[in-house]
Amino acid sequence: MTASSIVFSSQGQRAKSPTIARLMTMALEKQGLLSLAAGFTDNRSLPLEEVEAAVKALAEGGDNREILQYGMNQGRPDLRKLLAERFLGMEPDAGLGLDLARNCLVTNGSQQALYLAVQVLCDAGDIVLVDRPSYFVFLEMLQGLGVRALSLPTLADGSVDVEGLERLLDQLEAAGERRRVKALYFVSYFSNPSSRSMSEAEKELIAHALRRRAMLVPVIEDAAYRDLYFEKPFPARSVLSLAAWEGFPRLYLATMTKSFATGLKIGYGFCTHEAWLARMLNIKGHQDFGSSNFGQAICQQVMANGGFERQLTKIRAIYLRKMQVLNRSLEQGGLRELGWSWSVPTGGLYLWLQAPAGLDTRLDSQFCQRCLEAGVIYVPGDLCHGDHAPHDRVRLSFGVLGEDALQEAGSRFVGVVRGMVSAPAN
């Protein structure tokens, strides 16, 4: 008797094995490989003492047994209140007339919020406008749901090309596809993968272009890295505060995962549109009816006792240093002289490299293969594009490796580049 074969649903058929899983498998198969691919956070500074103390305080601080009970589907009310207060500390005018705590949802990392947002907005065949480059797990998720990503056109400096955007919107109109555009998505602070941030003016230009065409589509601002500045916050408010975005349904997403402890998997968002929020919560009710109440209670505790901000202060300095180590390793190795270019970031976890034109850095490229052989791995930049993907970009993460390993990984990377120059790919 052989096992029955299954006819999978259209969604079951569409969802492909995530590229990150393939990268991890490649990494596991190769001993001693240094990964500049994983967007993991710094292991050695993970706040284990802070979390242990929070659990101890919760366990011994009165009648807190409910933290091990089911919580609310939407998230712990007191955590949502703290998250709202913290946000209003950054943007006092956000959501004027809006109760941010009531409009907050807590999710299994901000990834789940992205998934829910797209689920309730998009049918297969619909379109989401995305930044260029964009967060590759989001792009893969769109593919999995059968949703098309269309990139916002950009200028040479990486900022949005407003004229190009207007042309794109006109083309959609002409093609009868305007109504298929269901959302706009961008990572606006120290972006994954580019580490670029969007100024208020740039955000406003996008809003104006859409408004001129009466396309007040839902906008998802992904601020996952906003807290991870090195020295000072990026001076731009979000779509929740900017007048240009009034009237657009808005979802602002952030997380305590990247900024505090990835292992807790607690993300959150604020949504200005009641029905959109309600429908996301309806589906969350089916997916899990609430994120880990215990994880949320720990987040709440460290928000309330200052542990969260202490951790941020600590890791900002660590990430600055680690960025500098990797950056120096590449510069001192002579990578710029070999025709590569990149901006030195002021926050985030990534260096976003431009290879000399013509060099193919994709997963199946000879360059990628040689990197693997040399014991270093990266995220190929083509994965970070919704369409018209260039083949010559590379994302390097300085998040997880220690300083010595970053130095070594950088050297290996430059070594492969040098080797390709002297013995080009066939």
Add this chain to the structure above:
Amino acid sequence: MTASSIVFSSQGQRAKSPTIARLMTMALEKQGLLSLAAGFTDNRSLPLEEVEAAVKALAEGGDNREILQYGMNQGRPDLRKLLAERFLGMEPDAGLGLDLARNCLVTNGSQQALYLAVQVLCDAGDIVLVDRPSYFVFLEMLQGLGVRALSLPTLADGSVDVEGLERLLDQLEAAGERRRVKALYFVSYFSNPSSRSMSEAEKELIAHALRRRAMLVPVIEDAAYRDLYFEKPFPARSVLSLAAWEGFPRLYLATMTKSFATGLKIGYGFCTHEAWLARMLNIKGHQDFGSSNFGQAICQQVMANGGFERQLTKIRAIYLRKMQVLNRSLEQGGLRELGWSWSVPTGGLYLWLQAPAGLDTRLDSQFCQRCLEAGVIYVPGDLCHGDHAPHDRVRLSFGVLGEDALQEAGSRFVGVVRGMVSAPAN
């Protein structure tokens, strides 16, 4: 400027606000209400000390900082190994030739596993065969995904009516709907809502009926309450062991949520079908790329140090006592003499009542309204049916209330019944 209205996706439109949310709102609006509705677990016995000790041991027991880092999408390998070993302790022959740890997935409660399973199997309009009665959150989730639930016919004793099932399958064939049947789902141990368990013979009869029609559809066995027996385990193996189910793709689901701490939200499953598992993991990669690694590490710790089994031993006795208190309150109040009937369960969290024929217990019924006024609430049994729902069933949970409150809630419930007899609903 008013906010833009959103055209939601078909799925966004279908997913309704969960009934449990409505029940909770009703409860919140009424002070002093005693809820026999919530499937919550016993608050006072939640293992806070056990969890605190686990976190302390993890934090102080060597280089464990990775528990706060991202983990694997599929779940912590060592946790999966422990879960597989524990299962093989119960069913030594399960998955002969199958590496259970490799075929295990860890999810945000077993609810997420249910969602993933249905997502990859079913398109809107497809059919899932379900037990009768069945888990109402699963049924609502099917509705939200546009999937039709068809109940397995039952005999008067609640067991599956095999002749009825064969007729049902023939009708599906005749109606050209056979190919729309994408899965079979049942709760097999101390079921939610009925507290009934399925014998091996009963499970085998279902398998035979399907096999006779060459319908080797994927089967989901939900064993969420299997560990929650009062005095001894229910003596039936699962579909993973029974020869009658060979050749069927099988997903066995369980959880550490109900049995240990609901606040940790860690469920798990074993899947015999490689492609089914792979596709569930693909979608999980889009939804969250891994459940809380920290929550999993705690589960792993209490599995390894015996804390999990200690907690089970403790709560089994507690739930037995609580069941007895509620049961006695109903019996001594004279509910049986008033025409109500129910079985006294040997595990689980529920009493499943049959009202005298004709009494409407639905959410909008006068009976339900009077209960609310009397300060007691239950889950109307019609919600627990995939189709042809009876209007005269009631699910009472003895999970969360303390003994005094259970006694009082039972009295209030009987009081309402008595009141309806002397002053019938109009």
